[in-house]
Amino acid sequence: MELPNGIRVKNRFFKSAMSETLANAHNQPVEKHIRLYQEWAEGGAGVVVTGNVMVDRNALGEPGNVVIEDEKDMDMLKRWAEKGTKHGTCLWMQINHPGKQSPKTMSKEPVAPSAIPMGDALRSAFNPPRKLTNDEIKNLIEKYVNTAAVAKKAGFAGVQIHGAHGYLVNQFLSPHDNRRDDEYGGRLENRMRFLTEIYKGMRGNLGESFPISLKLNSSDFNRDGFTEAESITVVEKMAEMGLDLIEISGGNYEQPKMSTGTDSEVFFLDYAQKLKEKVDIPVVVTGGFRSHESMESALEKGHTDMIGIARPMALDPHLPNRIMSGDYESITTRRLTTGIKGLDEKIGPAVGNVYYAMQLKRIAEGKETQQHTNAWRPLLHLIATHGPQALKPKRRK
Ligand SMILES: Cc1cc2nc3c(=O)[nH]c(=O)nc-3n(C[C@H](O)[C@H](O)[C@H](O)COP(=O)(O)O)c2cc1C
Structure with a gap:
């Protein structure tokens, strides 16, 4: 398939x-990193x-995040890009700042559009954020643009x-998190400004033909x-501004x-259908x-232009090739369990993420992935990293 700017993508995975x-x-x-992305590039x-x-080393989402603030890791980034773009793979760098979703173990005082703390259930794991000043916002926008410029220079596609x-x-x-009354808060047009300024900065720097999603x-x-x-309005505006592709998630x-x-096996499809009636860019x-069947059906019905897949790709990095060669029906990603019901109820999605991250590490070390539902190792790893607050405390009344 082709992106609107003429860039060819070899398949819809x-x-x-x-x-x-x-x-x-x-x-x-x-x-x-290089080994892991080499595997995914080979996977099809x-x-x-x-x-x-991450764009700022003072704002991490978790230990082990890559941070790019300058060109000092250029040699390594070039090798990552070179291996990850083999076999005609379009390797794109995701660029992020966690804002207030930076845990206590990472940030004494995270920053956010407004000083709105996390909800009761997560307050023990996250410090309350400080409101960003207008100058800090402009500086952060430059950081997003700068990280993107380094990615392009290194050879990311x-x-x-x-x-x-x-x-x-x-x-x-x-509007829950952003209660600002300057040009970055209030009506949607203002709440979008942080995003549109990042996008404009990137487009100006990276050029018309470099994919920005x-x-x-x-x-x-x-x-x-x-x-x-509001989400549909944002996509319409971004499409008008020349965005190359939109990926839909939620929460x-x-x-x-x-x-x-x-409710459905595949998430967010109803929304995607509505969106596709409004915009022409790839969704x-x-x-x-x-399952192979749910992927084919979503493509055939035109509900999505590509099939976004995360966890199954941590269990089998060659999944696209296996599907294309007819050697695949479905993969199950079951909920992890400790075997203790009371404890399982306290386990949030972070434990699952640690389990999948452990599989990524195995791929990177050239080992087979391990498919199981035992929550203990990821749970202990999480507690060792973030302390007992990594468990989801009981919701206060
Ligand atoms: C270990 C792990 C790490 C993730 N990290 C990110 C991330 O850095 N950025 C992001 O946008 N989504 C991240 N996600 C979410 C996935 O991209 C995806 O939206 C989600 O897992 C649902 O897709 P799936 O059902 O195919 O797994 C992560 C998911 C997992 C399991």
């Missing part, structure tokens, strides 16, 4: 971002998006702005968050719909695609 958490103590990319996906790369899952761009979009929530699924109607740390989904739905 879109490997969605998964944070690798493989960077060294200085948040630099390492050999394991048309587009491979990296795990979120495109970038993705992370505008979903409750991170900083999403916080600006959300956006991952966006169909909705925050919060009572007073970013809604489906945030408090409403983790990106991993649990909505990618991500979340819940497991």
Whole structure:
């Protein structure tokens, strides 16, 4: 298929971002990144998006994030891009800042559009954020643009702005998180300004033909968050401005719909259908695609232009090739369990993410992945990293 700017993508498999958490103590990319992306490039996906790369080393989402603030890791980034773009793979770098979703173990005082703390259930794991000044916002916009410029110089074939899952761009979009009364808050046009200025800065720097995509929530699924109607308006505006592709997801740390989904096997399809009536740019739905049949059906019905897949690609990095060679029906991604019901109820999606990140590390080390549902190792790993607050505390009344 072809993107509107004429860039060819060899097939409709879109490997969605998964944070690798493989960077060294200085948040630099390492050999394991190169090995992992070499595997995915060999696995056949048309587009491979990296795990979120952070724009500011003072604002990390988790240990092991890659941070790009300058060109000091250029040699390693070039090797990552070179191996990850083999076999005609479009390797895109996802660019992110966590805003208030930076855990206590990472940030004493995270920043956000407004000083709105996390909801009760997550307050023990996240410090309350400080409101960004207008100058700091402008500086952060430059950081997003700068990281994208380094990605292009290193040889990545495109970038993705992370505008979903409750991170900083999403916080600006959300009327719950953004209560500002300057040009970055209030009506949607203002709440969008952080995103549109990042996009304009990137476009000006990267040129017309360099793919810039956006991952966006169909909705925050919060009572007073970013809604489906607002999300559609944002996509319309971004498409008008020349965005190359939109990836649809949903939720945030408090409403983790990106991993649990909505009612159907494949998440967010109803929204994607509505969106496709409004915009012409390629739409990618991500979340819940497991069977060959559900993928074919979504493409045939025109509900999505590409198949966004994350967790199954951590279990089998060669999944696209296996599907194309007819050697695949379905993969199951079952909920992990400790075997203790009371404890399982306290386990949030973070434990599942650690399990999948462990599989990414195995791929990077040239080992077979392990498919099981035992939650203990990822749980202990999470507690060792973030302390007991990594468990979801009981919701206060
Ligand atoms: C280990 C792990 C790390 C993830 N990291 C990111 C990330 O860095 N950026 C992002 O946009 N989504 C991230 N996600 C979410 C996935 O991209 C995807 O939206 C979600 O897993 C649903 O798709 P799936 O059902 O195919 O897994 C992550 C998911 C997992 C399991």
